[in-house]
Amino acid sequence: xxxxxxxxxxxxxxxxxxxxxxxxxxxxxxxxxxxxxxxxxxxxxxxxxxxxxxxxxxxxxxxxxxxxxxxxxxxxxxxxxxxxxxxxxxxxxxxxxxxxxxxxxxxxxxxxxxxxxxxxxxxxxxxxxxxxxxxxxxxxxxxxxxxxxxxxxxxxxxxxxxxxxxxxxxxxxxxxxxxxxxxxxxxxxxxxxxxxxxxxxxxxxxxxxxxxxxxxxxxxxxxxxxxxxxxxxxxxxxxxxxxxxxxxxxxxxxxxxxxxxxxxxxxxxxxxxxxxxxxxxxxxxxxxxxxxxxxxxxxxxxxxxxxxxxxxxxxxxxxxxxxxxxxxxxxxxxxxxxxxxxxx
Amino acid sequence: xxxxxxxxxxxxxxxxxxxxxxxxxxxxxxxxxxxxxxxxxxxxxxxxxxxxxxxxxxxxxxxxxxxxxxxxxxxxxxxxxxxxxxxxxxxxxxxxxxxxxxxxxxxxxxxxxxxxxxxxxxxxxxxxxxxxxxxxxxxxxxxxxxxxxxxxxxxxxxxxxxxxxxxxxxxxxxxxxxxxxxxxxxxxxxxxxxxxxxxxxxxxxxxxxxxxxxxxxxxxxxxxxxxxxxxxxxxxxxxxxxxxxxxxxxxxxxxx
Numbered sequence: 001x002x003x004x005x006x007x008x009x010x011x012x013x014x015x016x017x018x019x020x021x022x023x024x025x026x027x028x029x030x031x032x033x034x035x036x037x038x039x040x041x042x043x044x045x046x047x048x049x050x051x052x053x054x055x056x057x058x059x060x061x062x063x064x065x066x067x068x069x070x071x072x073x074x075x076x077x078x079x080x081x082x083x084x085x086x087x088x089x090x091x092x093x094x095x096x097x098x099x100x101x102x103x104x105x106x107x108x109x110x111x112x113x114x115x116x117x118x119x120x121x122x123x124x125x126x127x128x129x130x131x132x133x134x135x136x137x138x139x140x141x142x143x144x145x146x147x148x149x150x151x152x153x154x155x156x157x158x159x160x161x162x163x164x165x166x167x168x169x170x171x172x173x174x175x176x177x178x179x180x181x182x183x184x185x186x187x188x189x190x191x192x193x194x195x196x197x198x199x200x201x202x203x204x205x206x207x208x209x210x211x212x213x214x215x216x217x218x219x220x221x222x223x224x225x226x227x228x229x230x231x232x233x234x235x236x237x238x239x240x241x242x243x244x245x246x247x248x249x250x251x252x253x254x255x256x257x258x259x260x261x262x263x264x265x266x267x268x269x270x271x272x273x274x275x276x277x278x279x280x281x282x283x284x285x286x287x288x289x290x291x292x293x294x295x296x297x298x299x300x301x302x303x304x305x306x307x308x309x310x311x312x313x314x315x316x317x318x319x320x321x322x323x324x325x326x327x328x329x330x331x332x333x334x335x336x337x338x339x340x341x342x343x344x
Numbered sequence: 345x346x347x348x349x350x351x352x353x354x355x356x357x358x359x360x361x362x363x364x365x366x367x368x369x370x371x372x373x374x375x376x377x378x379x380x381x382x383x384x385x386x387x388x389x390x391x392x393x394x395x396x397x398x399x400x401x402x403x404x405x406x407x408x409x410x411x412x413x414x415x416x417x418x419x420x421x422x423x424x425x426x427x428x429x430x431x432x433x434x435x436x437x438x439x440x441x442x443x444x445x446x447x448x449x450x451x452x453x454x455x456x457x458x459x460x461x462x463x464x465x466x467x468x469x470x471x472x473x474x475x476x477x478x479x480x481x482x483x484x485x486x487x488x489x490x491x492x493x494x495x496x497x498x499x500x501x502x503x504x505x506x507x508x509x510x511x512x513x514x515x516x517x518x519x520x521x522x523x524x525x526x527x528x529x530x531x532x533x534x535x536x537x538x539x540x541x542x543x544x545x546x547x548x549x550x551x552x553x554x555x556x557x558x559x560x561x562x563x564x565x566x567x568x569x570x571x572x573x574x575x576x577x578x579x580x581x582x583x584x585x586x587x588x589x590x591x592x593x594x595x596x597x598x599x600x
Contacts, residue, residue, distance in 0.1 A: 054526045238566075327577065
């Protein structure tokens with residue numbers, strides 16, 4: 001058990017030291033109870049108490065817009081050069097739901113054919129988690145999917161013990177950092193304080209929908225033709241917010257752009273969304289998911305059914321972002337409850 | 345010693361012309377505001393007519409013409425048809441040309457009523473027709489929506505036109521790009537924004553700069569029929585949303 005201690009008064013020094021070796025990104029208040037991961041250079045800029053950020057930290061692993069290659073078609077045979085641009089960053093204050101999201105994406109992009117841009121970029125990110133001692137708000141459903149406790153996926157993990165943070169060291173890189181900063185080891189009293197926090201969370205965090213998560217695969221298997229999806233279709237405006245803010249949605253579109261010399265250019269990818277009408281439209285105009293309801297259903301199955309079959313893990317992290325961002329009041333918890341009630 | 349003169353490569357650059365109809369000419373102004381990019385553009389094309397920037401005229405055919413503005417009288421219709429006849433490729437640019445823009449608001453009134461209010465008692469001396477988009481008069485090959493146009497999109501369309509490739513105006517809502525820019529949603533700020541129903545492609549330009557989306561790029565092809573949940577959640581008045589839409593989208597209803 002490798003635990004260290006950082007006094008809260010020393011957090012600023014910690015961030016400043018870290019910022020000397022790499023870019024530090026942490027949740028920052030954007031007003032109107034919105035937060036975003038942004039570069040910081042001192043602890044004062046960090047919102048230690050925050051609800052999930054507008055975009056999850058996936059933006060640091062798969063940027064919303066990313067150049068994949070440069071090409072040159074000026075001579076007979078086109079030439080291309082792979083493009084990769086990344087810098088060392090430390091992500092500070094990543095909640096357990098978002099750590100789970102990164103773990104999901106790691107699985108997806110490590111599958112063959114591997115996504116080297118993602119994998120190489122991931123190597124450059126130092127992750128510092130931060131425990132939620134209480135709920136962020138009522139939209140979260142982290143206890144349903146068991147993401148309210150840390151489950152790996154970090155280099156260091158901070159838990160607030162009042163006057164200080166207790167830090168769990170998750171990796172060799174993390175070990176080197178705390179040793180380098182000379183952070184003291186946690187005492188038995190600190191460890192029992194941590195146990196107390198965890199014990200308290202058992203009462204605070206309860207399955208948010210009152211449905212056994214083990215029964216969800218069967219509920220989804222039965223729910224393909226449910227009226228629930230028609231109802232969601234009637235609400236949805238297809239803005240794509242729910243998938244853009246989802247920590248485990250990773251679909252992208254790829255397009256070539258030529259420069260004004262009409263000889264050189266680049267291939268770029270941009271996040272796409274299964275909620276867009278254009279997403280499942282193919283040549284000839286046929287659309288495999290023409291109805292909004294079918295598109296919403298697809299989104300839910302991509303969280304609670306398909307990844308369970310493939311990766312043995314739900315791809316909903318319980319962060320609640322999709323519900324929070326939906327202008328048309330589509331609510332994840334209500335949808336799951338309605339689906340479960342129907343399958344009884 | 346006499347050096348052999350290198351033959352100057354004069355691969356004729358495409359002849360490009362800009363024309364304006366009923367508009368504020370703000371889209372032309374955007375082009376003159378290109379900055380350094382203008383040099384790259386001028387390296388690729390030969391601008392032969394551009395009223396706001398040059399006084400030259402061109403008698404021959406055009407490879408590419410840019411049409412700004414909507415069509416609001418018989419003379420404009422005839423002039424546009426003549427330009428089309430001389431142009432290989434026609435690009436409608438700016439809201440007035442692509443969706444009718446703010447000029448479309450004219451169509452909310454009885455024509456004679458609005459003529460009278462603009463021209464006074466002798467209004468009959470001034471020809472006026474209901475506002476039309478450019479494609480309601482002639483065939484349009486490329487569209488660049490927006491009020492004003494978004495320069496990076498204009499460059500993309502120009503490159504497509506020069507290479508003879510199609511360009512698809514994004515048919516996703518502005519939210520798609522706005523979320524990628526991680527803006528705080530205007531609805532969260534307590535403002536009604538037309539982003540959820542408006543075509544993307546502007547990189548949520550207005551919202552990035554603290555303004556709501558006014559719907560200048562026109563509605564997506566298949567906007568949600570039922571916005572009751574949005575209206576309910578944010579306590580909006582349906583008439584307010586409709587009035588906001590009418591500012592740029594009135595021509596969508598078509599011209600009889």
